[in-house]
Amino acid sequence: MRPMAGTDETIISVRGLRTQFGSHVVHNNLNLDVRKGEIIGVVGGSGTGKSVLLRAIIGLMTPQAGEILVFGEDLTKMDPPERSAYEKRWGVLFQDGALFSSLTVAQNIQVPPREHLKLSQVLMDELAALKIRLVGLEQNSAGKLPSELSGGMRKRAGLARALSLDPEILFLDEPTAGLDPIGAAAFDNLVKQLQQNLGLTVFLVTHDLDTLHAVCDRIAVLAEQRVMVVGTMEDMLAFDHPWIKEYFHGPRARAAKLSA
Numbered sequence: 001m002r003p004m005a006g007t008d009e010t011i012i013s014v015r016g017l018r019t020q021f022g023s024h025v026v027h028n029n030l031n032l033d034v035r036k037g038e039i040i041g042v043v044g045g046s047g048t049g050k051s052v053l054l055r056a057i058i059g060l061m062t063p064q065a066g067e068i069l070v071f072g073e074d075l076t077k078m079d080p081p082e083r084s085a086y087e088k089r090w091g092v093l094f095q096d097g098a099l100f101s102s103l104t105v106a107q108n109i110q111v112p113p114r115e116h117l118k119l120s121q122v123l124m125d126e127l128a129a130l131k132i133r134l135v136g137l138e139q140n141s142a143g144k145l146p147s148e149l150s151g152g153m154r155k156r157a158g159l160a161r162a163l164s165l166d167p168e169i170l171f172l173d174e175p176t177a178g179l180d181p182i183g184a185a186a187f188d189n190l191v192k193q194l195q196q197n198l199g200l201t202v203f204l205v206t207h208d209l210d211t212l213h214a215v216c217d218r219i220a221v222l223a224e225q226r227v228m229v230v231g232t233m234e235d236m237l238a239f240d241h242p243w244i245k246e247y248f249h250g251p252r253a254r255a256a257k258l259s260a
Contacts, residue, residue, distance in 0.1 A: 011036040011169065011201050012057060017066035019052055026052050028225040030066070039195055039202040040230075041212045044222030045243055050205040051173055053222070057203070058092060058171060059083070070169075088116050090169040091162030095177060098158060099146040105132065105157045106142040112164045131160040136190060152183040156190070163194070170195075172204045176211055188214045209248075 012034035019027045026049035034040050042050050055061045057068055059075060067074060070090075075083050091112075099108045106128040113119055113127060132142055135156040146154055155175060162170060175191065176184035192215045195202050204216065212219055213233065220230045221244055229239050236248045 009036040010034065011071065012203065013067075013069040013072075014053075014057065015067045015069075017053075017056065017068065018064045019049065019056055019061070020064055025225060027063075027222075030222075030226045032220055032227045032230065034201065034203060035218075036201050037199060038217040039191070039204060039215050041216035041219045042203065042205045042222065043207060043212065043219060043247070048222040049225075050222055054092075054171055054173055054203065054205055058090065059087075084116065088112075088165050089167055090171060091165065091167040092171040093155070093158045093162045093173065093175055095174045099154060099161070101146050104143050104145055105137070105149070105160070108146075108157060109161045109164050111161065116165060127164065128160075131163055132157075134163060134194070135160045151178050152187065155179070155187060159190075163198075166198075167200070169201045169203065172202065172206075174205055174207065176206065176208045181210075184208065184210065185214070191215055 010033045012032070014030060014032040017027050017030040018025070026047075030053070032053075042053065044050050052061065056063050057070065062076070068076065071086060073086065075086055078086070099105075100111070103111070106125065109128040109131050110124045113124060119127070128142060129139060132139060137153060137156050137160065141149065141153065141157065146157070149157060159175075170191075172191070176187050179187060188211050191202065191204075194200060195215075202215075204211070206212065216233075218230060218232060219236055221228045221236070221239075221241075223241065223243055228241060229235065229244065231239075233248075236244060239245075239248075
């Protein structure tokens with residue numbers, strides 16, 4: 001476990017969150033604070049709503065109750081132009097990159113700048129090239145379609161797009177899912193380097209124990225429709241809850257600890 005990063009300043013605050021689909025309640029009275037400059041890992045069993053929480057924070061779904069503040073503001077109460085200005089301050093990497101299949105890597109990276117900025121094509125191409133280098137892709141990948149990339153390359157291309165507007169917050173949804181151990185470790189290292197070099201706050205949904213050991217400053221565990229506990233890996237190991245004990249003390253947890 002690396003030394004605690006970030007500050008005590010809260011950059012995301014969730015209070016009393018309730019989300020549901022029909023009669024199925026996913027979250028009920030969920031509370032969570034994310035500190036500026038930290039990497040926080042969000043974990044939980046299947047169906048606990050890890051990705052739902054991420055989508056609620058970034059505004060892709062509307063909760064039934066509760067308050068979500070980002071940068072100290074309730075974005076749900078803003079008009080579209082005002083909200084758009086705030087949305088430029090974060091980037092999102094969805095599972096498998098979520099790239100537009102008909103666009104090249106460079107064109108995918110240029111989607112957010114086209115929406116929010118007024119840049120010449122020359123500057124757009126320079127921006128795409130910069131972000132491609134930033135995430136460790138070869139420059140010749142700029143003209144490739146997503147179908148021509150490996151899984152790891154698609155994730156890096158998606159990460160480059162998420163970073164295209166120089167965000168303050170980076171949301172990652174299962175970023176190492178589907179990668180082999182070497183590729184996953186390389187992606188973890190990339191995220192840690194980018195967070196340190198760019199001063200990012202990272203909200204990371206994952207099930208990967210190696211990732212939790214390698215990059216996360218704190219961990220938030222979703223269980224019983226809420227955030228059961230938030231803390232360091234040491235806090236997780238000491239917490240007395242059946243799922244948490246099984247998850248953090250099981251064979252995979254021991255293997256992850258040895259490799260950290």
